[in-house]
Amino acid sequence: MVEAIRRRAAVFLWGVRAYGFIAGMWVRSTLAYRTSFLIMATGNLLTTFLDFVGIMIMFSHVETLGGFTLAEVAFLYGTSSTAFGLADLFLGTFDRIGTRIRDGTLDTLLVRPVPVLAQVAADRFALRRLGRVAQGGAVLVWSLLRLDIEWTAGRVLLTAAMLVSGGVIFGCVFVLGGAFQFWAQDASEVQNAFTYGGTTLLQYPPTLFARELVRGVVFVVPLAFVNWLPALRVLGREDPLGLPGWVDLASPAVALVCCALAGLAWRRGLRAYRSTGS
Amino acid sequence: MGAAAEPFLEVEGLEKVFRIRRRAGRLRRERVEVRAVDGLSFTVPRGEMVGFIGPNGAGKSTTVKMxxxxxxxxxxxxxxxxxDPSRERVELTRRIGVVFGQRTTLWWDLPLRDSYRLMRRMYRIPxxxxxxxxxxCTELLDLGPLLTVPVRQLSLGQRMRADIAAALLHDPEVLYLDEPTIGLDVVSKSAVRRFLADLNSERSTTVLLTTHDLGDIEQLCERVLVIDHGRLMYDGALAGLHEVGESERVLVVDLARELPPISGLDGARTLRTEGPRQWLAFPASASAAPLVGRVAAEYPLVDLSVQEPAIEDVIARMYAGRTG
Incomplete structure (x- = not known):
C-alpha cells in the first residue's frame, strides 16, 4: 500500500518534471521568434482587455448589476479570469488530444517513458497565454484597490486559495473533456462550453442568473466553487441559494475531488484506447 | 551465454479482437467482431533481423502495437x-525503439536538435x-546539416532518417520499423538499409521491420514472417518463400529494334512485347545473370532492368500453391 502510494507519487513528480522540460523547450522555441511572440502576446492582452472594457461601459449606464457594484463585479471578473487563465496556460492545448486520437499520433506518446497526460498537457505550451492571466490579475488588483473591505488574514487567504483551487477546477474540466474524447471524439466543443463558457458566466454576479442555473453550476459542474461561493464570503454577501456557510470555504476540497475524478476518467480513457485502438 | 539462446520476443497464441459498431438500418446498430490477430505464435532470438510482411490489413501493425x-x-x-508489454509498458519503453513510417515521433515545429534534446531528457540518457x-547517427545517416531545421521542413527521406536516429538515442535492445523505406528515393533507401544492417551486426540490436518492399527483406533479413488474416502463413528464409510461391521476377529488355518474342531460353518465357521492349519472366529463386548473358549474346541488347515480384503476388501464389 505504502509502496504503491510512493510509486504513484514518483510517477506524478516525474510527470511534473517532464511537463517542465517539454514546456521549456516550447518556450525557448517561441522566443526564438521574439517579435512574433511580442505581437501575439500584445494582441492576446488587448482582446482580453477589451472584454472588461465592455463591462465598464455597461456600468456607465447603471449603478449596480444584480445588486453588485463595479468594483465587486471586477472582483468576480478578476478571480474567475485569473483562475481560468492559469488553467488555460498550463492545460489549454489539451483539447488537441482528439486530433491525436483520430490521426493515431497518440501512439507515439505511448512508447515514451513519460506519463501521457504530461506529454499531452505540455504539447505546444504557449507563453502568450500569460496574457489572460495578466489581464485577470490586473482587473483583480484594480478591484482590490477600489473595494471597501477590511483585508483580514482570513480574507487574503481565502482569495489566494480561491485562485489556486479555481485554476485546478478549470484544469480538471480540461482533463475531463480530454478524457471524454477517448469515447466521443468530437467532445471538445462540449468541454469548451464548460471552460470558456464557464469563465464568462462566473465573471458576473450569481444574483443575475436564474436559480436553476446557479444550482447547476454549484452541484453539477462545480464551477461555482471557482469564485462565486468564496467571493461572496469575501465580499460579505449572502449567496442566492442560501447554502450553509462552510460551503464557501470548500473550494480546495472540491478541487481535490475534481482532481481524483479527472485522474480516474483519464486512466479509464487511456485504457479504453489501449484495448480498442483506433 | 544462456541469455542469447533464450527467445527475446515470445509470441504465443496471440489474439486481438476488435469490437466495431456498425450501422445496420436507420437506427439499429450491430456489433461486429473483427479478429485482427488470430492465434499468432513465433519467437525471435536476440540480435536477429526479421521481416514482417503481409497484405494491408493482415494484422502486422496490430501485432507491432501489441x-x-x-x-x-x-x-x-x-x-x-x-x-509483458501491455502491463509493463513504461518500463519497456526504455528498452525498445519504434519508428512509425507514416507518423513522426519528432516535434513538428521544433528544430531537429531540440527534438533530440527532449528525447535525451525523457529517456534520461547520460x-x-x-x-x-x-x-x-548524425554521421552515418548524414543528419549534420539538418539539425537546425524544423522537422516540418524536412523531406520524407530526411525525416525518416531523423526518426530512425531518434529511436536509437537510448540504445534500445529492439527496434521496430514500420515501412522504413516507403516513399524514399533510391539514395535514401540504400542509406537507410546500410545503416540498419550495420546497426544489427555491430550492436546486435534485434530488428523487426514491416514492409511492402521485398528489396528491404532481400538485403536485410535472413528471416521472413508472412502474416495474413492475423495468422502466420510462412516463417523462414526469403528464398524459401519464393520456392513455396514459385514466384517470378521479370527481366525487362530494350532491344535495338522490334523483333519477334525472344524464345528458346531455358527457364524464361516472354510475357509481352511492345515495340523493341520485351518482358521475360523467370523464377525468382534463380539468378538473373545467366539469362542476361544469353540475351546479350543472342540479341542486340540496349538496356535492361529487373522487376522484383510484388509482395501481394508472392503471397497470392503461396496460397495457390497450398490449395492446389
Whole structure:
C-alpha cells in the first residue's frame, strides 16, 4: 500500500518534471521568434482587455448589476479570469488530444517513458497565454484597490486559495473533456462550453442568473466553487441559494475531488484506447 | 551465454479482437467482431533481423502495437525481453525503439536538435552516451546539416532518417520499423538499409521491420514472417518463400529494334512485347545473370532492368500453391 502510494507519487513528480522540460523547450522555441511572440502576446492582452472594457461601459449606464457594484463585479471578473487563465496556460492545448486520437499520433506518446497526460498537457505550451492571466490579475488588483473591505488574514487567504483551487477546477474540466474524447471524439466543443463558457458566466454576479442555473453550476459542474461561493464570503454577501456557510470555504476540497475524478476518467480513457485502438 | 539462446520476443497464441459498431438500418446498430490477430505464435532470438510482411490489413501493425505495449492483447501470451508489454509498458519503453513510417515521433515545429534534446531528457540518457549516439547517427545517416531545421521542413527521406536516429538515442535492445523505406528515393533507401544492417551486426540490436518492399527483406533479413488474416502463413528464409510461391521476377529488355518474342531460353518465357521492349519472366529463386548473358549474346541488347515480384503476388501464389 505504502509502496504503491510512493510509486504513484514518483510517477506524478516525474510527470511534473517532464511537463517542465517539454514546456521549456516550447518556450525557448517561441522566443526564438521574439517579435512574433511580442505581437501575439500584445494582441492576446488587448482582446482580453477589451472584454472588461465592455463591462465598464455597461456600468456607465447603471449603478449596480444584480445588486453588485463595479468594483465587486471586477472582483468576480478578476478571480474567475485569473483562475481560468492559469488553467488555460498550463492545460489549454489539451483539447488537441482528439486530433491525436483520430490521426493515431497518440501512439507515439505511448512508447515514451513519460506519463501521457504530461506529454499531452505540455504539447505546444504557449507563453502568450500569460496574457489572460495578466489581464485577470490586473482587473483583480484594480478591484482590490477600489473595494471597501477590511483585508483580514482570513480574507487574503481565502482569495489566494480561491485562485489556486479555481485554476485546478478549470484544469480538471480540461482533463475531463480530454478524457471524454477517448469515447466521443468530437467532445471538445462540449468541454469548451464548460471552460470558456464557464469563465464568462462566473465573471458576473450569481444574483443575475436564474436559480436553476446557479444550482447547476454549484452541484453539477462545480464551477461555482471557482469564485462565486468564496467571493461572496469575501465580499460579505449572502449567496442566492442560501447554502450553509462552510460551503464557501470548500473550494480546495472540491478541487481535490475534481482532481481524483479527472485522474480516474483519464486512466479509464487511456485504457479504453489501449484495448480498442483506433 | 544462456541469455542469447533464450527467445527475446515470445509470441504465443496471440489474439486481438476488435469490437466495431456498425450501422445496420436507420437506427439499429450491430456489433461486429473483427479478429485482427488470430492465434499468432513465433519467437525471435536476440540480435536477429526479421521481416514482417503481409497484405494491408493482415494484422502486422496490430501485432507491432501489441509488441510495443500500445494495445493490450485480447488473448495469448506475449513477452518482450521478459516483460509483458501491455502491463509493463513504461518500463519497456526504455528498452525498445519504434519508428512509425507514416507518423513522426519528432516535434513538428521544433528544430531537429531540440527534438533530440527532449528525447535525451525523457529517456534520461547520460550525457556522454547521448553525445556518442547522436554523433554516430548524425554521421552515418548524414543528419549534420539538418539539425537546425524544423522537422516540418524536412523531406520524407530526411525525416525518416531523423526518426530512425531518434529511436536509437537510448540504445534500445529492439527496434521496430514500420515501412522504413516507403516513399524514399533510391539514395535514401540504400542509406537507410546500410545503416540498419550495420546497426544489427555491430550492436546486435534485434530488428523487426514491416514492409511492402521485398528489396528491404532481400538485403536485410535472413528471416521472413508472412502474416495474413492475423495468422502466420510462412516463417523462414526469403528464398524459401519464393520456392513455396514459385514466384517470378521479370527481366525487362530494350532491344535495338522490334523483333519477334525472344524464345528458346531455358527457364524464361516472354510475357509481352511492345515495340523493341520485351518482358521475360523467370523464377525468382534463380539468378538473373545467366539469362542476361544469353540475351546479350543472342540479341542486340540496349538496356535492361529487373522487376522484383510484388509482395501481394508472392503471397497470392503461396496460397495457390497450398490449395492446389
Amino acid at each position: 509488441l510495443t505495449g500500445i494495445l493490450a492483447p485480447s488473448g495469448g501470451r506475449l513477452r518482450v525481453a521478459g516483460l 550525457a556522454a552516451r547521448y553525445r556518442e549516439n547522436l554523433d554516430r
